[in-house]
Amino acid sequence: MAHISDTHLGYRQYNLDERESDFYDVFNEAVEIILREDVDLVIHSGDLFDSPLPPIKALKIFRDAVKRISSKAKFISVLGDHDMPKRRGLYPHSLFDDVKVLGLGCLEHMDFNGVLIAGISNLRGRSIELLREEIRKFDKISSGYRKSIFIMHQAIDRYLPFEGAYEVREDELPRTASYYALGHIHSRILARFGGGLLAYSGSTEINSKSDIPSWRSDGKGFFLVDLDGDEPKVQKVNLNVRPQIDLELNIMDRGGLSNALKILNENLISISKLSNKLPIIHLNIKCRGVERQNVINKISDAIKGRILTSRISFVEEFSLPSVTAIKSSVDQRGLISEILKRYGLSDEKFIDLALELQDLLVNDEVDEAINLVKKFLGVDV
Structure with a gap:
């Protein structure tokens, strides 16, 4: 079978015709490979389209x-x-009779040549508890099957470990699936879990700057999966995505802009070997007191005809005064006294303690600061 996900047909990154076409091109490339490999099952783990109201061209590409x-x-x-x-509208997949969509609001299952296939479509917000209840049904449903596939488009805490970023904890997943065909996370993930393999096939193109590191390390594409043996065998298939560079240039160092342009040129030469498509570059320029338009003009001359588009941002670095300079210009005792008074601590001994602690901690003398507090509180050092 083929496991593909997050194709985002219709996505028009930076409002460019070329970027919309890129997503169609890699999808069509995947279709050609799928047909050539003679698979009998294609599983798409969600975000087939970039919008529930995709452009006509996206619908035509998918129909074909x-x-x-x-x-x-x-x-x-x-x-x-x-x-x-x-809202309660039709999803675009409903236009296609030959596409089976599983799990609208519940875990839905079917038999395919003796293999259980069960899936649930994306749920969020107030529906998360329903999602967890439905997931728990899988192990019971799969008990009569030697092989089973679980499909879901959600983030798992192990791979997006930030509060609010994931909907499902790893320990809430069913344990008996032979293959977990997952979507939503754009990087490729393949790991043993329960009695099978857990797989995010990743997105088929670079959707944002945050996708660049995973593309550089692991490519973009889909998985071919062989379920005939005792355990699934997975083959990664890379697609010809448009390259992207995320580069930080420091023009404050010796050599400044000329060195930065040299580094940029080396990166463009290197990435040109990866694809016949012109790359997209993201430049983060660290500078101090430079004429920005002059920098942009120099960069534009260096990249002319060699890229599709560029995204340039500047980070202005400022010289900060030293701690000594700050201390000498501020009435520290008066300032600390005023702050402590607000908390009912107007005694001079508290002000002295605060000043001594400040001097110790600024110099990273943590142990001495702890001993000072213990001594102040009458605790044995």
Whole structure:
């Protein structure tokens, strides 16, 4: 089978025609490979489209692909958060009779050549508890099957460990699936879990600057999965995505702008070997008191005809006064006294303690500061 996800058809990054076409191109490339490999099942783990109201061209590209795939393979999908209608409307997949969408508000399952396939479409917000209840049903449903596939478009805490970024904890996942076909996280992940393999196939293109590191380390594409053996065998398939560079240039060092332009040129030469597509570059320029337009003009001359587009930002570095200079210009005793008075601590001994602690901690003398507090409180040092 083929496991693909986060194709985001219709996405128009930076409002460029070329970027919208890039997402269609890699999708069509994936379809060609799928047909060539003679798979009998295609699983899409959500965010097939970038919007529940995709452009006509995105619908046509997908219609043409499904026509070709359906003669050889079954196409099964769940909805991602981008596919999901904002209100109780129809999702774009409903236009295509040969596409089976699973799990609208509940875990839905089917039998495919003796393999259980169960999936649930994306749920968020107040529906998270419902999502967890539905997930718990999988192990019971799969008990009569030797092989099973669980499909979901959600983030798991192990891979997005930030409060509010994930919807499901790893210990809430079913344990009996042979293969977990997951979507939503754009980097590729393949790990043993429970009785099988947990897999995020990742996005098929670079959707944002944050996708660049995972693309550089692990590529972009989809997975071919062989379920015939005792355990799934997964083959990564890389697609010809448009390269992107995220580069920090420091023009404050010796050599300044000329060195930065040299580094930029080396990166452009290196990345040109990865693809026949012109790259996108993101430049973060650290500077101090420079004429920005002059820098932009120099960079524009260096990259002319060699890139699709650039995103340039400047970070102005300021010289900060030393701690000594700050201390000498501020009435520290008066300032600390005023602050302590607000908390009912007007005694001079508290002011003296605060000043001594400040001197110790500024010099990173933490142990001495702790001993000073213990002595002040009458605790044995």
